[in-house]
């Protein structure tokens with residue numbers, strides 16, 4: 001069997017490749033990258049993988065049995081077509097199975113919903129492709145909150161619109177373990193799985209960060225409108241509403257799901273006690 005992972009220059013694609021190598025060997029894993037120069041020390045065959053270059057994609061997928069399509073970063077209206085390029089190339093190249101890294105979240109009603117809708121469209125395109133398939137719906141990454149610790153420390157608080165909503169966060173490493181399983185296990189084909197850890201509130205997140213980093217963060221709830229405006233002022237018109245919309249979704253309960261992690265991997269998702277105690281500062 002030969003496995004390929006797209007966007008292997010990114011953090012999730014790279015982690016998936018590492019987990020696949022550990023499960024198989026480095027000759028069985030091929031990385032596709034738009035920017036191969038961004039790939040660090042994987043020791044695998046790298047091939048061209050720009051989602052906007054269908055001919056490259058088809059040539060790169062020659063001889064591949066099963067493929068992980070890592071969701072792209074383009075605006076939703078462009079992303080659907082990019083993912084269709086990958087699916088069409090996989091079919092034309094004779095790939096047998098495709099696994100897609102989708103996202104959890106509400107299809108309507110938040111500023112993040114257009115991204116969720118584009119992911120749902122790709123799910124539908126994959127299900128209609130005629131290939132074997134499996135789909136993971138990722139929880140929200142927890143790493144950005146950890147990387148934001150200096151800013152949180154300076155502000156003394158976490159302020160957002162999640163309110164008392166719980167979020168089943170995850171980590172790229174935990175997701176990668178699940179995607180290696182989805183790619184290599186045939187008994188999970190034809191199903192969609194929520195991939196996330198135990199849901200926690202924002203005050204609980206503040207407690208975990210305080211314990212790991214010695215901070216004294218408190219939590220302050222903001223309105224959805226104020227938080228979208230706050231994020232847009234800091235992050236711009238594309239990413240700002242996306243981040244604001246995610247927290248609006250948390251407040252609405254869209255990420256408060258037990259998830260299917262253990263079904264996919266045969267073991268529980270890493271606990272937040274374990275994750276945060278592994279962080280040293």
Ligand SMILES: NC(=O)c1ccc[n+]([C@@H]2O[C@H](COP(=O)([O-])OP(=O)(O)OC[C@H]3O[C@@H](n4cnc5c(N)ncnc54)[C@H](OP(=O)(O)O)[C@@H]3O)[C@@H](O)[C@H]2O)c1
Nearest residue numbers: 007009010011012034035038050051071072073139140141
């Ligand atoms: N669950 C969450 O909380 C969450 C948060 C953020 C994003 N996401 C989604 O998860 C995906 C993976 O996350 P990540 O942490 O790996 O992000 P990342 O480290 O920023 O990597 C993004 C990857 O997408 C690649 N890419 C972008 N446009 C492409 C194109 N046109 N053709 C081929 N590759 C392209 C980039 O390639 P280059 O090296 O060429 O730039 C890079 O490898 C993201 O793309 C996004 O859809 C999820």
